[in-house]
Amino acid sequence: MKLIWELALQGLLNGCIYAxxxxxxxxxxxxxxxxxxxxxxxxxxxxxxxxxxxxxxxSLALALACSVITVxxxxxxxxxxxxxxxxxxxxxxxxIVSIGLFIMMEEIFRIVFGPxxxxxxxxxxxxxxxxxxxxxxxxELSVVLITIVLFATLDAFNRFTRIGIxxxxxxxxxxxxxxxxxxxxxxxxxTFFIGSAFAAVAGTMVGVLNNLVEPTMxxxxxxxxxxxxxxGGMGSIRGALASALFLGLIEAFGTTYLGTLLDRDAIAFTxxxxxxxxxxxxxxxxxx
Amino acid sequence: MSAYVLSIxxxxxxNIILALGLHLxxxxxxxxxxxxxxxxxxxxxxxxxxxxxxxxxxxxxxxAMAAAAVAGFVVGLCSLRVREDFLAIxxxxxxxxxxxxxxxxxALGGEIGISGIAMPSFxxxxxxxxxxxxxxxVILFCLHVRRSWLGFGFSAVADDDVAAxxxxxxxxxxxxxxxxxxxxxxxxxxxxxxxYLRGVSPDAFGFTAxxxxxCMVVLGGMQSIAGCIIATTILTLMPEVLRFADNxxxxxxxxxxxxxxxFLPDGLGGLFALAxxxxxxxx
Numbered sequence: 001m002k003l004i005w006e007l008a009l010q011g012l013l014n015g016c017i018y019a020x021x022x023x024x025x026x027x028x029x030x031x032x033x034x035x036x037x038x039x040x041x042x043x044x045x046x047x048x049x050x051x052x053x054x055x056x057x058x059s060l061a062l063a064l065a066c067s068v069i070t071v072x073x074x075x076x077x078x079x080x081x082x083x084x085x086x087x088x089x090x091x092x093x094x095x096i097v098s099i100g101l102f103i104m105m106e107e108i109f110r111i112v113f114g115p116x117x118x119x120x121x122x123x124x125x126x127x128x129x130x131x132x133x134x135x136x137x138x139x140e141l142s143v144v145l146i147t148i149v150l151f152a153t154l155d156a157f158n159r160f161t162r163i164g165i166x167x168x169x170x171x172x173x174x175x176x177x178x179x180x181x182x183x184x185x186x187x188x189x190x191t192f193f194i195g196s197a198f199a200a201v202a203g204t205m206v207g208v209l210n211n212l213v214e215p216t217m218x219x220x221x222x223x224x225x226x227x228x229x230x231x232g233g234m235g236s237i238r239g240a241l242a243s244a245l246f247l248g249l250i251e252a253f254g255t256t257y258l259g260t261l262l263d264r265d266a267i268a269f270t271x272x273x274x275x276x277x278x279x280x281x282x283x284x285x286x287x288x
Numbered sequence: 289m290s291a292y293v294l295s296i297x298x299x300x301x302x303n304i305i306l307a308l309g310l311h312l313x314x315x316x317x318x319x320x321x322x323x324x325x326x327x328x329x330x331x332x333x334x335x336x337x338x339x340x341x342x343x344x345x346x347x348x349x350x351x352a353m354a355a356a357a358v359a360g361f362v363v364g365l366c367s368l369r370v371r372e373d374f375l376a377i378x379x380x381x382x383x384x385x386x387x388x389x390x391x392x393x394x395a396l397g398g399e400i401g402i403s404g405i406a407m408p409s410f411x412x413x414x415x416x417x418x419x420x421x422x423x424x425x426v427i428l429f430c431l432h433v434r435r436s437w438l439g440f441g442f443s444a445v446a447d448d449d450v451a452a453x454x455x456x457x458x459x460x461x462x463x464x465x466x467x468x469x470x471x472x473x474x475x476x477x478x479x480x481x482x483x484y485l486r487g488v489s490p491d492a493f494g495f496t497a498x499x500x501x502x503c504m505v506v507l508g509g510m511q512s513i514a515g516c517i518i519a520t521t522i523l524t525l526m527p528e529v530l531r532f533a534d535n536x537x538x539x540x541x542x543x544x545x546x547x548x549x550x551f552l553p554d555g556l557g558g559l560f561a562l563a564x565x566x567x568x569x570x571x
Contacts, residue, residue, distance in 0.1 A: 029373075033373070035373060035376070082546070082550060085550070086549075086550060086553050089553045090510075091320075091372070091373065092314075092320050092502075092506055092510070093506065093549055093553045095320075095376075096502070096503060096506045096507070096545060096549045097545075097546055097549045097550050099499055099503070099545065100542045100543070100544070100545030100546030100547075100549065101542070101546050102542070103538060103539075103541065103542030103545065104539060104542035104543055104546060106538075106542075107536070107538045107539035107542060108539065111535065111536070111539065223380060223384075223495055226377050226380065227377065227380075227381065230373075230374060230377045230378075234373065234374075259392075260392060261392055262385070262388040262389065262392055263387075263388040263391055263392055265384045265387070265388060266384055266385045266387065266388020266389065266392075267388070268384075269380075269381035269382075269384040269385050269388075270381075270385055270388075272377070272378075272381045273366065273378060273381045273382070273385070276366070276369070276370055276374060276377075276378050276381075277366060277369055280369050280370045280374065281374075282374075
């Protein structure tokens, strides 16, 4: 029984991280129909900015703020300089641009910060609690709480603010939204900012959880997040949250009970293929 | 020719076969695949297992093609169910499942792979000659397919599969055919690779490999066979040419990929078309 609780907790934690990463990808996909692989590079950038600022100032909160702003602005820059000029091209062109960008980012991190990764001088959020008989660190608890708060805020933002509604309108019909006076470019900048900011939070939390920030930490999210947005039905934020948690749990239990047959990635992708065969538009997607 | 040049040339040949396979699927027939390396791997592992069991190259290579084509047929069936970006992700999933099965299966060598494959009886030079000969045949075959009725059907499906269906093109059959031929070529390339490296290991057939093949095809311009061959040659030679810049090799690779597609979205094929128009003069 204790094992099951621990696996569930581990799955939930990974699921939360996946969700924070995938949400940016989902928002970008919904708006532009672009598979934004370089998003995983922004996730790594967020981890590095947080680590460097925390080690310099000692404040994780300040570091998180710096990270969110830097990465958010980098997200906008990527949209403006890399994607916007080639949006009219077939999707695979933008995909390769994004992959090239991701490779470059990984290499720049390696050259600037070294190949072996950096650690926090004084690892933050290390206090331990016991909940339902299972030990949990403050860092793990923060991941879950941050995910709940951020997703609730994002959902409320999209539902109740003018700009959130405008952004949903742009997702469903850009031309119509534009003719009703929505500034499409502003919406796109905002989407990249918010999505990248979520990735910065995810990167920071992964860095704190493992007490290690490596140049290659984005390579698993770079493809796993694609699986999540497909599972969730491309473009749906709630679907992404649900499928991220689902995938986190499947992986945690799957590697324990099926680990001799398939490795972690193969388990995740087998589930993905089965879902796609049964529901070609994803778990929550509507038939087109 | 020195051993070094021979080895580089045969690697270029293998990659050209591999990339042309994906060119048929993604370029001609428009089904973007992010899992092409899995079929490359199926071919390589089939060859490795059979060669270790003592079968000659005349049997292992056709077997590799057949095994990869069967795998391709199965994934092709999946491709009928999903479209565009979903298809790309589904093929990516197939790649990871292949890798997972191979890594956890001791009979396939697990994480380490299979080593100690004997060179075919006709020696290394004969092998390179055979491989380059086959490469030329594959190029001619692809040129022929493009001019044939089959290629015509492929491009109809690539342009708009619903419209193609409307005018009586059986797009399911065309997509499946493209997958089978393309993956059989990947299997052939994998078979040559197994002999070339004298062994196989799972890491050679991962997501990164699938991405680099796709880069060769897209950089070549999706529609252009000549572009595809040139892009494959450049991308294969690049690690050798950039050896002096070892630490920055991958950075330059990423930058090249990024800059080419950002400023030349039609790839090298687009560049040729532009040159041809210029030659023809202003109309």
